[in-house]
Amino acid sequence: MRYFPRQHMKTLGLGPFSVWLSLPQLITWGSVFYTFSLLMTPLEAELGMGRAESSLAFSLALLAEGLMAYRVGRWIDAGHERRVMTLGSLWVGLGLLGHSFVTSVAGFYAAWIWLGLGMAATLYNPAFAVVTRRFAQDFRRAIITLTFLGGLASTVFIPLFAWWMELWGWRQALWALAGLQLLVCAPLHGWLLHGAPRPHASHPDRTQPEHGAPADTHNPAVPVREHLRHAPFWLLALFMVLTMSVTSALPAHMIALLQESGLSPAWVLAIPAAIGVIQVLGRLVLFVFERYWDVHAANRWIPTLIPAGIVALLIGGLSPVASLVFVLLYGLGNGMNTIVKGTAMAQYVSRAHVGQLNGLLGLPIALARAAAPLTLGLLWSPQHGYTLALWWLLAASLLGTGALWAAQRYALKPRH
Secondary structure (H helix, E strand, O other), X not given: OOOOOHHHHHHOOHHHHHHHHHHHHHHHHHHHHOOHHHHHHHHHHHHOOOHHHHHHHHHHHHHHHHHHHHHHHHHHHOOOHHHHHHHHHHHHHHHHHHHOOOOOHHHHHHHHHHHHHHHXXXXXXXXXXXXXXXXXXXXXXXXXXHHHHHOOHHHHHHHHHHHHHHHHOHHHHHHHHHHHHHHHHHHHHHHHOOOOOOHHHHOOOOOOOOOOOOOOOOOOOOOHHHHOOOHHHHHHHHHHHHHHXXXXXXXXXXXXXXXXXXXXXXXXXXXXXXXXXXXXXHHHHHHHHHHHOOHHHHHHHHHHHHHHHHHHHHHHOOOHHHHHHHHHHHHHHHHHHHHHHHHHHHHHOOOOOHHHHHHXXXXXXXXXXXXXXXXXXXXXXXXXXXXXXXXXHHHHHHHHHHHHHHHHHHHHOOOO
8 A cells, every 4th residue: 555755744734634534533433333223123133132132242342442442542652653543444444344244143242342442443542642642732622623523423324324224235334334444544544644753752841731730741751650649540530431421321312311301203313313413513612712711611611511411301301492402412512521531631641641541441431331321221210211310320420520620620739
């Protein structure tokens, strides 16, 4: 494969680089993460599985992703971003191709474990680490740009893959997804990620830390284990695990929740489909106005939008109006919260080791994401519907937000 010359990369600034990198994000989120729900029904019929058996495949993928996250983070921090993401796209493409030949439940599980390992090397975490290393002084804006297309993955790929399945069947539709990985994502990563900064050059000691941050926050000479001895890392870990629990539990139950609100069937389907657009709208608002906001104030208040939406549901008693307010606040909050989660570790713990530090949270987050939908289902009851589940979501989101506030306060506290 022949790539563009290395010197071409010098002409790509933050905006063009982030836009090009966001295209594989759109394709990979859409072709792996969001198409699973469409594959469940035909796979269940063909392989004789129940819903619990088919759902287990996705949980295994999330666990595989979590197990691989730290290793991927180390490779990227060491300057191997091009190799990691290019091979990751090839891995995902081969996994989708292999999935199309599945004829047993064991093969189905193996395909999703394989895809989960590929997700660790191709989704937001590695991409965020890449732009944080390349644009040390403006990585937050790079991450916002990067997430624009990624936020539209469900809006684009759910109807697109459903159409392909109707035209060709699920096996041949997977060939098309594999082709996008092998012919678009892998070459694009191989071309774009030339010239990764060296570890000692990407975060020089003379780089000025953000206002109020401790002087060693971005010092590559400080070992990773040193950051594990201080409160901000563990507080951010709690924030991310609890936030991911909430945002993983809700999509799996969103349609059933809206059905209980009394909305018409058309609205029940239209509202979840619109969440991707609302998320992108939230990121657009952040992109346009963040230079006028204090970044730390924005980090404090953005996570409160999700609990505010849950409060609207609880006060409104799942009425249609309350449900619409909830979805709007949830979509805006989830869209912008992706930026907070993607930048907080670099802002308050270490920019030099962001890949490894976020990678350490891969398995806990994967376990939380896998368990959260089940927890919500167990808290549902015929008598009270989702009321108890909503109280659990509210408590988890508030506790997570409080942990972020505490991490921020500790990290920005003047050191004497």
